[in-house]
Amino acid sequence: MVIKNFRLHVALKTHATIRYLLQVQAAVEDIFGCLENGQKLVSMFQLRIAILKCLSIKNIVEGGNPVEIHEIDQIDYDPLDKLLDSDLELAAEQMKLFVIAFEKNEIEVWKQQFIHFIFTYEKMLGFDKQLPSVRSPEGFQFLLNICKNWEPLLINLDLPTALPSEWISAAQQK
Amino acid sequence: MLSTEQKSKNLNDFLNGKGVSSEIINEQITDVFGEKCLIVATGSVVEGFGNQTSDVDLMCVVDKNDISQLPIMTYSNLVKFDTEYYSSTDIVQYFDLIRKEWPPTKPYDQNKWKGTYKAFKICCRLTVGLVIYNTDQWSNIYKSFDQELFLRLLCKWWYIESTRNLIVAKILNKHSKKTSEIRLFDAACSVLLAIIAKKGECVFNKKWISEKLKITESVEELKFFESLLLTSFSFSTNSQLYLSHVAKVENFLESVIPDSVELSLCCYLSIGVSVNKLAEHTVLSNWANEGFVLPRHESENSGLAFDREDKLVFCSSVTSQLPDIVEHLIANQFLWIGVYQSNRGEIYGN
Secondary structure, eight states: OOOSOHHHHHHIIIIIHHHIIIIIHHHHHHHHHHHHTTOHHHHHHHHHHHHHHHHHHHHHHTTOOOOOOTTSOOTTOOTTTTOOHHHHHHHHHHHHHHHHHHHTTOHHHHHHHHHHHHHHHHGGGOOSSOOOOTTSHHHHHHHHHHHHHHHHHHHHTTOOOSSOGGGSOHHHHO | OOOHHHHHHHHHHHHHHTTOOTTHHHHHOOSTTOOEEEEEEESHHHHTOOOTTOOEEEEEEESOSSOOOOOEEEEETTEEEEEEEEEHHHHHHHHHHHHSOSSOSSOOOHHHHHHHHHHHHHHHHHHHSEEEEEOHHHHHHHHTSOHHHHHHHHHHHHHHHHHHHHHHHHHHHHHOHHHHHHHHHHHHHHHHHHHHHHTTOOOOOGGGHHHHHHHTTOHHHHHHHHHHHHTTTOGGGOHHHHHHHHHHHHHHHHHHSSSOOOEEEEEEEOTTEEEOSSSTTEEEETTTTEEEEOOHHHHHHHTOEEOTTSOEEEEEETTSOOOHHHHHHHHTTOEEEEEEEOSTTOOOOO
16 A cells, blocks of 8 residues: 555544544444433534534545644634535534434434444545444454554654543653 | 432432442442542433433542543443542642632643643532542542532633633634634533533533533523534634624623623643744644744734743733734644733733
């Protein structure tokens, strides 16, 4: 395989993949779980998060900043700066489709098209197979392998760790 | 906030519904990380918002320093437990940190903000949680934590967060409408969290805003939150809507703290951005692989300065018009912004 842009390749395999595993997957699971509980607005909030994180992955592909601090509303991070208005129109459309499906009681149909929407962003990460859920033992192992295999390259490229800082003990961070 | 009995009922109902006894919780805690001081069950299940896919979140304080907060996942009868371990020294420090005045009366950088953010987050989770186990010493520490005081501090924290995000949203609106919407959304969520805290409810995770607004019977705020979600990602093509949401956030801010505090902005280079040593008028982002040239005469006249650690600093009253160069640095993700409480309109750094 010829890698045309090594920096982008590393950003996708580390920061973008970990964001997808920890944030997109969790948000999607929450959307479906909250829907079963009738929590429409919580589902919508998580839908917005899932879409925003997917957009931020496309933004990396387009040359945007790969690094976002995990679980913090980072005031100096722009997840959309390299995207076009048409990308946001697609995102806004997803929010509207959800509301229409909810009102018409057609959530199951909506779920299928939403999974397809999310998968288009997962494919941008460049893996051969669909990623396992990080909540499964297979998915957690996959996450650990990403960290083990790619962290040294991040250091060499002068990029910060892709892991949430809480996971790294204070002594290791020094 | 919920009574201990209600939290206990919520947890037991959830576990019993899955065929698991609440006594199973102690089995999820390992002794590998040190002697247990306190175990608190927290999160949506305890608060009664949980659904069939929810995890049971456990916080375990141990008598050992320097441990990772990597959540340890365990399963029992398809119930997933997420356990995080914290050092007792760190938790005591978090309790002390949030009692200090926020925002500070002097400029501070993103590391200080991040430390305080984490302290509020953890204290919030402990406050809404259900104590499963504690030693006598930790029973006293936990009881000494004044919940009413904490809610007042939390309200102010979110008020400042909302103000900070609103300032950045307005700056970005001139440069990048797409990202301006994100900052405005964060400003709106933050002021709603301040209102929730003012009404006596504690929440840190923004996804539960709607549930907490329902509990506090905040009808107007809930309607606004729904409208924000419905119009997500569409402000860049609808400026009228953007302006009406800005006005709404400003009104809510005034209702939270009517006698506005005098505030100033402090800006520091973002993490990962540094000054090029060879040409001191250039700043570089090693994340985005981009550079930004500051014409020397402009930076000198604009009030931009370098502190002892060679970090770029700029301070100004929140009501002042920012120099173009500072706005450009903010719009290009080169500057981090904090808000501090200024006395007599004092401006640092200039």
